[in-house]
Amino acid sequence: NAGVTQTPKFQVLKTGQSMTLQCAQDMNHNSMYWYRQDPGMGLRLIYYSASEGTTDKGEVPNGYNVSRLNKREFSLRLESAAPSQTSVYFCASSAYRGVISQTTQYFGPGTRLTVL
């Protein structure tokens, strides 16, 4: 049971390049989330998918797109990378179904992205 996995672990891009961050979970969770973490800013929600087939914007969605490929996988795409997108990106998942006892989010190891 690997939990939440993310690829790649590190990436360096030039301004204007595109890339996709991959996330997969093997816990049969319904909901998946993408966050970015910047010094002094805490974790901020970019996009989330409450269930397979649905995606919604979070706090900082500009410059990103997402795809919920299936129940296991949730990808984050940067179409035209900018230096302001230099950050550490975390994927998380939860079993959330509206049941209060299933709200805990479990995080992946992160992708460290630098945009030059």
Added chain:
Amino acid sequence: EDQVTQSPEALRLQEGESSSLNCSYTVSGLRGLFWYRQDPGKGPEFLFTLYSAGEEKEKERLKATLTKKESFLHITAPKPEDSATYLCAVQVLGSSNTGKLIFGQGTTLQVKP
């Protein structure tokens, strides 16, 4: 606006010196409060969930408590391996269909031997 504030930003303790970390929140309605531990270069690791005022949970040297306005993470007789950043997050009423969390900025704890 829903907000989560953690204090202090950084805390240095000697091994064995007990202390507390604070997480205060102003939200429209609390559904749950979460504590995570994050080691450098790693993702947040789940510690506790608290759902109602008065609730307490313990794990080894850590004890989390919850009131209507804040939560405390008490660290008793800490060891160097407790050094990490501790994150607090809340789930608010109205996010019941999504499970979204609002995070504080974290408290970085350093425990010296």
